[in-house]
Amino acid sequence: MFKGLSKSEKLFEEAKQYIPGGVNSPVRAYSSVGMNPPFIVRGDGSKLYDEDGNVYIDYVQSWGPLILGHRHPQVVEALQECLEIGTSFGAPTALETELAKLTIDLIPSMEMVRMVNSGTEATMSALRLARGYTERDKIVKFKGNYHGHADHLLIDAGSGALTLGVPTSPGVPQSIAQNTITAPYNDLDTVKKIFEMEGKNIAAVILEPVAGNMGCIPPRPGFLEGLREVTSQYGSLLIFDEVMSGFRAGLHGAQGVYNIDPDLTCLGKVIGGGLPVGAYGGKKKIMEQIAPAGPVYQAGTLSGNPLAMTAGLATLKVLSAPGVFAEIENKAAKLSEGLQQAAKETGLTAAFNRVGTMQSVFFTSKEVVDFDTASSSDLDKFTKFFQIMLKEGIYLAPSQYEAGFMSIAHTDEDIEKTVAAAKKAFSEIA
Numbered sequence: 001m002f003k004g005l006s007k008s009e010k011l012f013e014e015a016k017q018y019i020p021g022g023v024n025s026p027v028r029a030y031s032s033v034g035m036n037p038p039f040i041v042r043g044d045g046s047k048l049y050d051e052d053g054n055v056y057i058d059y060v061q062s063w064g065p066l067i068l069g070h071r072h073p074q075v076v077e078a079l080q081e082c083l084e085i086g087t088s089f090g091a092p093t094a095l096e097t098e099l100a101k102l103t104i105d106l107i108p109s110m111e112m113v114r115m116v117n118s119g120t121e122a123t124m125s126a127l128r129l130a131r132g133y134t135e136r137d138k139i140v141k142f143k144g145n146y147h148g149h150a151d152h153l154l155i156d157a158g159s160g161a162l163t164l165g166v167p168t169s170p171g172v173p174q175s176i177a178q179n180t181i182t183a184p185y186n187d188l189d190t191v192k193k194i195f196e197m198e199g200k201n202i203a204a205v206i207l208e209p210v211a212g213n214m215g216c217i218p219p220r221p222g223f224l225e226g227l228r229e230v231t232s233q234y235g236s237l238l239i240f241d242e243v244m245s246g247f248r249a250g251l252h253g254a255q256g257v258y259n260i261d262p263d264l265t266c267l268g269k270v271i272g273g274g275l276p277v278g279a280y281g282g283k284k285k286i287m288e289q290i291a292p293a294g295p296v297y298q299a300g301t302l303s304g305n306p307l308a309m310t311a312g313l314a315t316l317k318v319l320s321a322p323g324v325f326a327e328i329e330n331k332a333a334k335l336s337e338g339l340q341q342a343a344k345e346t347g348l349t350a351a352f353n354r355v356g357t358m359q360s361v362f363f364t365s366k367e368v369v370d371f372d373t374a375s376s377s378d379l380d381k382f383t384k385f386f387q388i389m390l391k392e393g394i395y396l397a398p399s400q401y402e403a404g405f406m407s408i409a410h411t412d413e414d415i416e417k418t419v420a421a422a423k424k425a426f427s428e429i430a
């Protein structure tokens, strides 16, 4: 039984006096769904507990990182042991090499990797590297893809920027924006035309190989292959932003699912197991251009700190054990099938997209393949769906432009309860 959000509301009012909008990342404010956010006191497995005594089945999982759920015993134990040695040294440790080796083993195209502290740092650094390596300035990105909040990437961006109606943020200088060319996602013909005009000036194409920041949108057959071909033809780099899809679309990333060999890959979220970690890596000849091996500068006081490396290592070790990823993917498939059945039974038309452990519901009769089809989905229906689900104890991202995430901790009972709640929501909406 939903107990309301009165204590959370008081805490939110207080937070707004000291923190812009009361939150440290905009989507958390729930302005997109006309509500105030629950304030969380703890997480455990698939559940989140709020200040008002409500319990939720959590499909946000900290926006993707917690593929093992909250407080997985092996992650907690490893972190407790790590606290005995210290939190940060600003000096090399064997833990960094161990996580680098495991990451390279899991991500097919990676020969070397550099650890950073967030997905934003990973994409920003990968693009600097691409520009330094190719000696070119322009980049191509896709409308509705989100690559963090660096200036040159906050252009036609997805995620919170899109949810809040500022896909291109004020504060990005025109001199920087002019080097970012945008194209519709899944539209290879437009990319080819861009290359015909600008190919010799393009350092890289960066994309989410499975888009997760305008809802979950898979690449169309041939799209990734076509990008690989056109970038190689013009000597530009292909950068996969797998901050979300890495270890989520498949254990070996979207590149493993679709069998594509990008030049550089950006990681984040799961690789940190709930602590702030990002990474970028790829072909050795490119990666060796990074300082101190080469001239392209990138650094970080807390990069590779032992706590973050430990959480990432513990997470990837559990995740890569035989059968674990398949089990999580099966749970995601079960949820998706249950939701589709519930929609059918209630006469509601919706699009259900899923790749691996990421999924989305769009309230539309169209196939959702890009920003235009995602944003023409019925936002009012999504808002009603979100509000009903929250009151039924199902915690979803407060935006139709965000994917939902499954974890190993979700049980059959969680999935059944979620489908029953969705059926109730669908019949009210239909």
Ligand SMILES: N[C@H](C=O)CCC(=O)O
Residues within 6 Å of the ligand: 025, 026, 027, 028, 063, 159, 160, 213, 244, 402
């Ligand atoms: N989709 C975003 C990250 O990838 C959501 C997280 C945030 O903006 O706080």
